[in-house]
Every structure is written in C-alpha cells, then in structure tokens.
Amino acid sequence: MKAVDASVSFYKREGEIMTHDEFRKASKSSPEIAQRKLFDEYFSYVYTIVFSRLRSCAGREDIEECVGDIFADVYMCYDEQKELSGDLSGFIGMVARRKSSDVYRKLTRNSFGRISIDDEEAEQYEAPDNTEDTIEKKELRSKLINCIERLGEPDSTIILQKYFFMRSSREIAEHVSLTPEAVRTRCSRALKKLREKLTEMNISL
C-alpha cells in the first residue's frame, strides 16, 4: 500500500480529492495503481451507499459483488474516453446509487405484485406527494446522526456498526481494537445514552 501511495504522490498530496483528469493521467502510466488509489479513496463512500440501499434485502455477498461492479463501471468509463466533468466523488456516487438501485429492483422484483396502471386498485398504490415526508425524514436522519456522533469515539462507531451495518461484536472488536466483551459493554451504555438524547429530542425509533 505504501508503494502505491508513493507512486501516486507525484500528482496528489494526501487528503486531496482526485479529479477526472488526474485519474486519467495515472491510468495511462499504470491502470492498476490508479484504480487501487481510486478504490482506496472511495471505497467507504461506495460501500456505505450500497449498504444503505441494500441492507434490507441483500446479503453481504450481494453487497460486495455490487461494490465490485460499481468500481468496474467507473474504470470502464475512463477507458471509453467518455466526457466527464465535475466532482469525481459526485460521479462515483451517482454510479453507485444507480447500480445499487438496479440490484435492489432485481432482488425485490418478486416480492411486489404487479398491478396495471388502469386498474382501480392502482390508485391506492399511487405514490403520494411526499415532499413534507422527505423533509421530515431528512431532519430525522440529521438529528439521529448528530446524536450518534455526539457519543464520541469509539461509541459512535460501535453503534453504527452494530445497528446500521449489523456487524457482530467480534467484528466490531477487531475494528476498534477492543475485546468483544468490552464492545458489548460499551455498546449497551452508548445505546442507553443515545436513547436518552433521542427522548430529549422527542424522537422515537
């Protein structure tokens, strides 16, 4: 990994976000190194987008395959000399959202019945005008993530990994360098704190 970082340091300082042109230039000299850099930089972002979309219907293997597919799509876009402009992370985020939505539709295709648009029952399935609902959800998400972040490290990470990414205490323990028992204890306390904060804000989950 260090060798990779050194090879790309001629055009990037650590922490800076790569641009389309920079990735193209790096790809010309060594596609694999450029791809590795891109992957390392955007992996967490892409993985979270995919997990956020598919956590209710897909297994880990499906999610991993979707992530691999998304990065392959991104590499191909550069190979095909497509005109790309704007923020690289925005482009990758768009590819990730589209691909994960495709996978979501594929996986849930059989769980929804199909109704003709002319059917009388179609009205009750019609998407309501949910602007208010969307704003409320966004506010709720923002408050919730604020409350989790206020727990501080490693509690916020433990709560997210346990209740959003659905990881076991053993897996979390490896990530936060604690024992599984310590993770369980901290998780229990952090959860209690989080509940108190949410109650103060009149939020019930």
Added chain:
Amino acid sequence: MNDRDIDLKALENADDETIRRIAAGCPASDEEKERMFAMSRKIYNSRTNEREYNNEAEVSGVDIYRKPIWHKLAAVAAAMLIVTGVTAGGVLLSRNKGDHITVSSETKISTSPFGDLSDYRVRIMTAAIAPSVFEPNADKKLALTEALNSAEWTEISKDTSLPDGESKQIYFKKGDNTFSLIIYPDDTIYYNSGSDSKRYQLDEKALNAINNAVSTNRNPAISLSPLSFPPLTQLIQYGRTLLNPKRPQNLLRAQK
C-alpha cells in the same frame, strides 16, 4: 433485535451528506476490501478483454482475391460440357418425339343411366301444385341435371315397397325421348319411360342436390303448356296418384 436494541432503518437510502458521515464508521475489514478490489479488477478485465475481442473481430481495408487460373479453365470446360449435354439431349428428344408419347384427349364425362340429361327440358310436379307443373330456372335446372349426371345410381328391386307420404315427379323431354323420375319420401327413385321402368337408390349428396332443386320453386306453378311430354291427361292422372303413391302402376298402364 430485542427491545433493548435500536433500529437505524431511518438511515437507509440516505442523502449524500448523511452517507459521508456514516461512511466514517464503515466496518469493512482489509480482507473484505481486498476481496472487493479484486472483484472490481476481475470484472473490469473481463469486460476489457471482451471489448478487445470484439474490436479484433472488426476488419478494415480491401483484400483483393485472385482466383487461380485453373479455376477459370475448369469453369469453361464445365460450361461446354453442360451446353453439349443439353444440345445432345434436345436432338435425341426431337428424334423420338411422338413415338412414345400418347396424349389422351378422352375425358370421362359422368352421366346418368339414361344418358346426359343436361340438354333435356325439365318440368317438375309436386303434391302442392299438382296437377300443375313448373319449369325450374336455368340455374336450378343445371344444378338438378348435374346432380343426376354425377350421382351414384344403385338399382334396386322394382318390387321394393312404396313408402307413405308425398312424392315429387320430374319430367324429361328431348325430341321424342321422354321419361319421368318419381322421388319417393324414402329417397328412392322410380324411373319410367313408358316402355321401361326401374327403381334406384341414390347417394345422399345427389339426393340433397335434387331435393334442393325440386323443392325450391320461386316461380308460380304454371298450367301445363301443350307439349307432348307427357300428355295432360296423364299428368292429371298422375297428380292424383301423388296423393296416393301406392298406385304408380295405374299411371304406367295409362301411359302405355
């Protein structure tokens, strides 16, 4: 998940800002990351190879193909052989023309046991109009004579018992040649020419065609015109017999 747990479903499908904040706690291990990177490379390589393969399949430029000379010579020889064969075959055919080919100009025309009925005049008597008769129009007459000509006539015993019910009689005349056919309700037919009489059974198709031609009378019945086939007195007499079909022998005697 029990009551002590919390459901963070609210964070699903989140907006970009929230995603970036959650991504800070991304739990994927180095091993998982390596696996996914390898997968992305594998998919990328397979797609790239596929694309290169497709590109290689494309061709450009013009490759001039020259046939070997012996191909031309062989083609000329084959063409000459075909021409010679066709000419020789034509000559042989023309020499033997007419010796072995016999063209038959005979066409079998089906007729009734009493000959071709198509040029006979026809008059029909039914119980409803007796003793009057009517002449069917040209179409009906054609249908009737064609049906009689093409029917399968099976001769049965003249002594076959006569059925009850109304019968129909059809008169035929061509010059001096006259005869009549009586169609009984049991679908048998009685032929009577004065000098000869027979009884026949017809196939169902012919009977249907005959009944259709005989029973459909859109023209009003006409009085018998002074034609000699058969004489008016006989027709009147026979009209009476139609009401009692068990007496055809009377008619035969009267005609004699």
